[in-house]
Amino acid sequence: MPELRKDPIVGRWVIISTDRAKRPTDFVREPVKIKGGGFCPFDYGNENKTPPEILAYRPNTNGATPAKDAPGWTVRVVPNKFPALGIEGDLNKQAEGMFDKMNGIGAHEVIIETPDHSASLAGLPETQVVTVLEAWRQRMVDLQKDVRFEYVSVFKNHGEAAGASLEHPHSQLIATPMVPMMVEQELEGALRHFRMKKRCIWCDIIRQEMQGKARGLGRLILGEGGFVALCPYAPRFPFETWILPEGHRSSYEDALGTDRRALARVLGEVLRRMNQVLGAPAWNLSLHSAPLKTPTLDHFHWHLEIIPKLTQVAGFEWGTGFFINPTPPEEAARYLRAGVPTAT
Amino acid sequence: MPELRKDPIVGRWVIISTDRAKRPTDFVREPVKIKGGGFCPFDYGNENKTPPEILAYRPNTNGATPAKDAPGWTVRVVPNKFPALGIEGDLNKQAEGMFDKMNGIGAHEVIIETPDHSASLAGLPETQVVTVLEAWRQRMVDLQKDVRFEYVSVFKNHGEAAGASLEHPHSQLIATPMVPMMVEQELEGALRHFRMKKRCIWCDIIRQEMQGKARGLGRLILGEGGFVALCPYAPRFPFETWILPEGHRSSYEDALGTDRRALARVLGEVLRRMNQVLGAPAWNLSLHSAPLKTPTLDHFHWHLEIIPKLTQVAGFEWGTGFFINPTPPEEAARYLRAGVPTAT
Numbered sequence: 001m002p003e004l005r006k007d008p009i010v011g012r013w014v015i016i017s018t019d020r021a022k023r024p025t026d027f028v029r030e031p032v033k034i035k036g037g038g039f040c041p042f043d044y045g046n047e048n049k050t051p052p053e054i055l056a057y058r059p060n061t062n063g064a065t066p067a068k069d070a071p072g073w074t075v076r077v078v079p080n081k082f083p084a085l086g087i088e089g090d091l092n093k094q095a096e097g098m099f100d101k102m103n104g105i106g107a108h109e110v111i112i113e114t115p116d117h118s119a120s121l122a123g124l125p126e127t128q129v130v131t132v133l134e135a136w137r138q139r140m141v142d143l144q145k146d147v148r149f150e151y152v153s154v155f156k157n158h159g160e161a162a163g164a165s166l167e168h169p170h171s172q173l174i175a176t177p178m179v180p181m182m183v184e185q186e187l188e189g190a191l192r193h194f195r196m197k198k199r200c201i202w203c204d205i206i207r208q209e210m211q212g213k214a215r216g217l218g219r220l221i222l223g224e225g226g227f228v229a230l231c232p233y234a235p236r237f238p239f240e241t242w243i244l245p246e247g248h249r250s251s252y253e254d255a256l257g258t259d260r261r262a263l264a265r266v267l268g269e270v271l272r273r274m275n276q277v278l279g280a281p282a283w284n285l286s287l288h289s290a291p292l293k294t295p296t297l298d299h300f301h302w303h304l305e306i307i308p309k310l311t312q313v314a315g316f317e318w319g320t321g322f323f324i325n326p327t328p329p330e331e332a333a334r335y336l337r338a339g340v341p342t343a344t
Numbered sequence: 345m346p347e348l349r350k351d352p353i354v355g356r357w358v359i360i361s362t363d364r365a366k367r368p369t370d371f372v373r374e375p376v377k378i379k380g381g382g383f384c385p386f387d388y389g390n391e392n393k394t395p396p397e398i399l400a401y402r403p404n405t406n407g408a409t410p411a412k413d414a415p416g417w418t419v420r421v422v423p424n425k426f427p428a429l430g431i432e433g434d435l436n437k438q439a440e441g442m443f444d445k446m447n448g449i450g451a452h453e454v455i456i457e458t459p460d461h462s463a464s465l466a467g468l469p470e471t472q473v474v475t476v477l478e479a480w481r482q483r484m485v486d487l488q489k490d491v492r493f494e495y496v497s498v499f500k501n502h503g504e505a506a507g508a509s510l511e512h513p514h515s516q517l518i519a520t521p522m523v524p525m526m527v528e529q530e531l532e533g534a535l536r537h538f539r540m541k542k543r544c545i546w547c548d549i550i551r552q553e554m555q556g557k558a559r560g561l562g563r564l565i566l567g568e569g570g571f572v573a574l575c576p577y578a579p580r581f582p583f584e585t586w587i588l589p590e591g592h593r594s595s596y597e598d599a600l601g602t603d604r605r606a607l608a609r610v611l612g613e614v615l616r617r618m619n620q621v622l623g624a625p626a627w628n629l630s631l632h633s634a635p636l637k638t639p640t641l642d643h644f645h646w647h648l649e650i651i652p653k654l655t656q657v658a659g660f661e662w663g664t665g666f667f668i669n670p671t672p673p674e675e676a677a678r679y680l681r682a683g684v685p686t687a688t
Contacts, residue, residue: 001430001433001447001448002428002429002430002447002448003445003446003447003448004429004445004446004447004448004449004520004521004522005443005444005445006443006444006445008442008443008444010525011525012525013520013522013524013525015428015429015448016448017428018448084346084359084361084660084668085346085348085359086345086346089345096577097552097555097556098352098548098549098552099349099350099352099552099577099578100349100350100352101347101348101349101350102347102348103345103346103347103348104345104346104347104348104359104360104362105348153660153663153664153666155658155659155660155663155664156659157658157659162658162659163656163657163658163659164658172659172660174660174666176348176357176666177348178348178357180357180663180664180665180666181354181355181356181357181664181665181666182663182664182665183664183665185665204442205442208441208442208443211441212441233440233443234443284658284659284662284663285659285663286659286660286662286663286664287663288663305662305663307662312507313507313657314499314501314506314507314508314628315499315500315501315506315507315516315628315629315630315651316428316497316499316516316518316630318628318630318649318651319497319499319524319526319628319629319630319631319632319649320497320499320524320525320526320527320630321524321525321526321527321529322497322518322520322524322525324428
């Protein structure tokens, strides 16, 4: 008998297949491979092929002022050459009869995660991942100063099947003049919970999942250095994984430096286990943090969502918002805890 | 400068590219082709390879009682052999700590649209499409009697790229014990509009789009026999098209027989024009109708949503609910009005 489960935050019901639950080996897909060859604008020496850099980390300059847009960086942030939104201009909010629109103002940036074209976030040294996480934070803090923006969405597409158009490891961010609909839905659902219980819903989830672990009912994958990785109760996708700070924090930007070291360790570990269990799948990652203009929120808890690209979304999902998830999160977590495809 | 536009019903903002708007020929994709060969459980003579039929239209029996699960049908409805939900049992609603779940009870049926394996909905005779539309209605009316169900989602995946696993023309329906999240969001947004204005928001949209047409600002594709086809103001996907009854109707099941003839004509015409303009794309269709247990609603207006599969959804969309649409709906409607790829 399949199960209908409700996501406690946004209220989305999902269908969880239980009888013929799909194991990692049941998903047919191409492993993500670096092809290399050809010209890459993110490689050393091609810095003039991207728009001028916004931020770069150049640790080894021996005291000299580092040259901009030149090799020697470890992580480099540049404007997206084909931005979804334009950085220059006014919002010019207006009506078109009953409809509402504004100019497509926003920032669209690329975070080049390493000079090594054939590396991957899962395989980077921890210190390098820390620098990537620091670059996300620094850009969020900087974009917060622009009064036009209400939100910065940080995301990453890994592998062509997940929508990556360039294979050189990179993440992206898009700053927008409004809070994205999904974050709004999370904020609303979480506020409803907080008003009733005076507790953060994600804190409640973490607590329940930790108790579940003690009873051997785990959706928890790992917990380390103040971060937990878990498969949520009602995930849209098989092997969907969230990473959250164990203690309550509403904004990613507020995390301390030590937090980013622990986060880098947990994120790297989760990605490596996904590679082991699922055979180097393509995946999408997105960061959910509190909106830029809100103060610290008691009801919102920042988190990373990682979705391996294993299933196809079709008419039922697009038309209804229901999702059919062929792998119960308890099964997914069991595999990801072990880190290797478990014989069943 | 791109535009940010808000869907007036659910409040979703989308990014519409305007500078480098993608034309039909800019989308790279495989045209949908019928490969044939191999065994097909939906062909004549293979009726015993599907679960026993629930409903079938057999017009030419010369007065004899038609044999069930035998050839001679024009449209045939059978349970899905691999259902997402199980039809037998109680809902058994329960809590798992702070989480909510119930048994995965529901109906999952397949509407085989024609005995002709190599046909397509776009090419079927109008009378045949009428029978398909009538089958949808009849199944909805029947499933409404099951007290466990609150909603019937009718949808269709055309082409492998859109998630069709069998190429023989078929649509599907899934009855669920709750209203899908997207329909809930439409109901909420539409009720907000109705409370303020005492008007149905879709009626308002149709009115504004018809006035726009008079001023040459068209998102309207065609209007015929009481139905309109239009590209919505803030579509998630390029060439997304809605078909609605021009007059206010909340439930698809209530439509009169003449309505289905006009609907068949408009639906067929839209699909043929998509084939011409976009080169036989894969697409998803879904029917949004009022929930089964509500009376006639003044604020909800049933409609079909058709989404050609032209773009890839990635981390930004999954993480935020924002969509980047590379073709303004005015452009899409201009192509679909003409019915052939227009030189620009």
